[in-house]
Amino acid sequence: MQNLDVVIVGAGPAGIGMAMELGKVPGLQFGVLESDRTGESFRRWPTQTRLITPSFYSNPFGLADLNSIDATTSPAAFAGAEHLSGVQYADYLKFVADTAQLPIVCGCKVLEVNPDPDGGFHIVTELGELFTQFLIWACGEYQFPNLNPFPGANLCYHYAHIEDWQSLQPIKSLQAINNLESRPYIVIGGYESGLVSAINLVKLGHQVRLLVRRPTWDLPDETDPSLVLSPYTRERLRQMESNDKLEIVYDANVIEVTHNEDGSYRVHSANGCFWDTEQPPILGTGFLKGGGAIQIKDLWIVG
Template identity: 45%
Template sequence: MASEMVDPDKLMDVIVVGGGPAGIGMGLVLRDLGVDRFGILERHELGASFRRWPKEMRFITPSFNANAFGMTDLNAVNTGTSPADLIGNGHLWGRDYAGYLGAVAAHYQLPFVSDCEVQAISRRPDGLFDLRTSQGPLFTRFLVMATGEFQFPNETPFPGAEFGLHTSRVESWMTLPPGPRVVIGGYESGLDAACALIARGESVTVLADRDTWTMGEDWDPSVIIAPRTRERLQKALATDRLRLRPGTRVERIERSGEDFIVGLAEGESVVTKLPPILATGFHSGTTRWPKLFAHTPQGHPRLTESDESVRMPGVFLVGPQVRHEKVVFCFIYKFRQRFAVVGAQIGRRLDLDLAPLEAYRAKGMYLDDLSCCLAKCDC
């Protein structure tokens, strides 16, 4: 079947969907490669997820202005910028980081379009992708999905979860009604919630399916909590108002009069007067696009070695959902190392000179050999 004619003004070489760190970082690689026509489409405003973090929530990975000594700031999206340098803060608040992303996009004059939601994507017989957006149709040869996770919270992990309040819906821990709280989930979001509530004087019980805070064989911050969270946790435990219950699996929440009954797998239940806090994680934004991505039973997108969809060639993924076997790229300093890998694939197919990517490799921002990622430190 012949494809409809495409308005040349609406035809791109590459479209990146999502204007968080993954989308902006990918845009910088495309700019360095000299891609002629690309755009970054964002349904809200630049750095939207970070602007929606709870007001008190700060980065757990430190920012440090070490770029001049060849060590790129852990939270930077390229080698030439540093959030620590720009903001002057080691553990950024979400709004600070959104400000940094805005400054980067403006400095490098990235073709960024806000308030542009991608609502439907299909592939035409001529191979182009047809995007229906809130600002009209667009067409592209390659598509990079950078839609993240934060805006796709897991709010249905068990029956009755609708009685809970997911951490991503909290604007500020200070303005929630006072009283003892139950937090369900014991990784970074759950322990951040618990520490913030303890800091304002509450008592908190954390129901966690696993212990993320005791150092053991696991060393990867994708599995255990970061040093900053550990420090905060120690302070919170010293108040005697925090109870951690590892190995506890929640099966349901029920309402009984004024009470919320949290039912545990062991048959026991925990009763609380305030809605339990759900720190039950996030879905990958790719689950919204089943025609573009196949997923494992655990919900992880299936990708080639170059982070291209196995289901739809020409569609790539950047961001925290990228994983290969045991290597999980869930933090900025990890997933930024894959922008150049995707850039190399697209650049090769667009017949571009890939030499600019060597600068990424030289600064540790081009990771195509994953064998190094599972080695533990020497001591």
């Protein structure tokens, strides 16, 4: 059992950024526990995914790069890119952490957190136990996909589980075997991951039908900006506008996916419409509410 002043759980941008700050406090005993690798969330992105927030080396003008985790470093300068891939960004995080010699233990999943009645927390990890006065939970929001947004979602692929769009093998259907024109891929969801899925599939030459409830790229001005499609994705969508491989269906509130007798899939919308496809539909329908904090939900008082 080791005693620390502060334990940070999670070596993503939040955890490492916080550790950089704690490193400035003389004599503070702290450590970062990471279940996998530094920047693991980013390492799991599909190969083609890019940061939507742009990076620019603005530090000399006194303005940190938008994606930097401290005031002196810049992902743009590190990777020489404006929209970094997940691996590039994870490598930037690792570089910053290694250079600052942050005390990070990778491959150390936190299994249990028990508050001590006299203050502090007992932490059980895969590698042993420790005690800390203060606990910083930095386990992210986008690691745990919602795999069950409606009945039949188990027949679909979730965006978070695609490693590389290029290696997605189209299924040879009865439709194709009978030399009939195959039906488009179906992507469900009109926000970042749905749009990025559709854009990547079209780029690979596939016909895509994108089902959205409403156009997140065309919302009233007063809408919370975090609910509006990013300018980067809007730009990429605009480039697709004249591409007849992409069809966008609006007012599609998907309520179920079922299997047809010939092995194809049927996607049902609340308004009674349905669409068939040979390929497992792609879910761009989001992540579990609460994200990584779900793991310690019993420690929170929910109002």
